[in-house]
Amino acid sequence: MVTNKAILNRSTFDAIADPTRRAILDQLMGGELGAGEIAERFPVSRPAIARHVGVLKKAGLLRERRDAQKRFYSLEPRGLAEVDRWLQPYRLYWAARLTDLKTIVEERAKTRTENPAGDKK
Template structure:
């Protein structure tokens, strides 16, 4: 379920903004460029997935990030990181070797 929720770029953008701290829906709407109903729809999905909480303060609704579900996702991804690390290490070695061939220049396909 969390993958379906995070697959939507607008929801990821909202979570990125909430990293800065709790924000009212109006601020999130302005910063994402979405309509207010569109922002509210995405916030509802994020809330149902347990990724955000909401609190009412007079006429404003403030949304806040809940990090625990993301920690669970991170734990699930941990075994896969070794695959990425191996590929990045290999790329780094190739780039180091290429840079050593011609100091100060890099060419592709030469």
């Protein structure tokens, strides 16, 4: 048994795997939204949205604020930062095209990986 399982928080990747949940995050980029407002923007029932929101919340991708019965949700992007960290080493492969090479350079400096194919700032 290799048990190469938990490389990092599984729930984050599961959370963003679903297109509806990604769309919810996209909507929240415009700012905080109430639960009903979110549901209105999708062709599925409110309970379905409530559960999607629950998954996102559990994955730490959004924040909840309560006011009376209403619940407002906003982005908590630290969870996505985890995905970003996972992506980081792969970024070396297409690094030449990115405009923001700073983090790549830093990453490469500490982890002496393969060929340092010409990177320039």
